Amino acid sequence: MSSITRFGNLTLKLPEGVEVSNSTENGEVISLFDENGRVVIPEYVQVGLGYKTDKGKFKVTHSLRSDNKTISTNLSVLLSKYDVLYAIDTNKKKIDDIEYCISSRMLMQMELTGEQLWEMKLIRLPAFIFTTPIEHEEKIGWSQFIEQEHLALNGKKIGIVTDHDLGHMPLYNQREKAILDLGLLPENIDFIYASADRDKGSPLNKAVMQCDADSNLLLKQIYNKKMNLSALANSESAFFDQSGSLVPRAKCN
Incomplete structure (x- = not known):
């Protein structure tokens, strides 16, 4: 697996009528924003990793629940709960x-x-x-x-x-x-x-x-x-x- 490039995987449940237009990642914390630049807080978040297969399909290797207000990509933080x-x-x-x-x-x-x-x-x-x-x-x-x-x-x-x-x-x-x-x-x-x-x-x-x-x-x-x-x-x-x-x-x- 060391030669395979891994990609982040984010699964969100958003409040009704809310859409995410942009995101940033700072210090292993993801922030989500709508089209007006307002912070979006999902109702539910899963964070994980995966890779693209030779056929171009995305394969998730792991995915786990994150706090919905502070979306961490750090596995240690995610498991600490x-x-x-x-x-x-x-x-x-x-x-x-x-x-x-x-x-x-x-x-x-x-x-x-x-x-x-x-x-x-x-x-x-x-x-x-x-x-x-x-x-x-x-x-x-x-x-x-x-x-x-x-x-x-x-x-x-x-x-x-x-x-x-x-x-x-x-x-x-x-x-x-x-x-x-x-x-x-x-x-x-x-x-x-x-x-x-x-x-x-x-x-x-x-x-x-x-x-x-x-x-x-x-x-x-x-x-x-x-x-x-x-x-x-x-x-x-x-x-x-x-x-x-x-x-x-x-x-x-």
């Missing part, structure tokens, strides 16, 4: 006519050691295995993780890094779009987008990539008959058939 960060990725594979899904989750412990230089430890959490989903497996993974870990009740501001559904992320984060039986995203939780296949220099992307790798490794073990699935239990959920937890043996860095 969160007390806890998690990463999650859920993959699916059809094996012997059964669709198996594994949702891998990690606690992210990050420390800024220099200008946009990060030291990060990833701590594996129990993965969730489920079968025959009737809704998208990533959304089932989100909902089950938030409910299982009681994240809405712990009193902390939480960021959950995911590579799914970037287009609807502003609606989830503004509590305007429901997530299965979870309903609206709890007020103390924001989704953060990071792709699982690009931008290895970002700690967000590295975390999602590790979740993706773990999930695929566990699915490969099922495919190769190296996992005992006898403990899977029938689920009370309307969204999948059977489920269980996989407790990790080790942490990863």
Whole structure:
């Protein structure tokens, strides 16, 4: 990725009837103005990075919520609002006519050691295995993780890094779009987008990539008959058939 030029990506929700005609960036803070030079304060802002593919398409590598009055492009500032960060990725594979899904989750412990230089430890959490989903497996993974870990009740501001559904992320984060039986995203939780296949220099992307790798490794073990699935239990959920937890043996860095 070092040879790829990255471009800033800004997602805005503006007040009705308001348009942005100009913008400036000073000290990693973006200011927006209308056609009369008046400052525009969006109702919602996401700031991120991306790159142009060989075909000219813009690919977002990460995107996260910013304060709407002080729009920062500094990743450390953007992440500073969160007390806890998690990463999650859920993959699916059809094996012997059964669709198996594994949702891998990690606690992210990050420390800024220099200008946009990060030291990060990833701590594996129990993965969730489920079968025959009737809704998208990533959304089932989100909902089950938030409910299982009681994240809405712990009193902390939480960021959950995911590579799914970037287009609807502003609606989830503004509590305007429901997530299965979870309903609206709890007020103390924001989704953060990071792709699982690009931008290895970002700690967000590295975390999602590790979740993706773990999930695929566990699915490969099922495919190769190296996992005992006898403990899977029938689920009370309307969204999948059977489920269980996989407790990790080790942490990863």
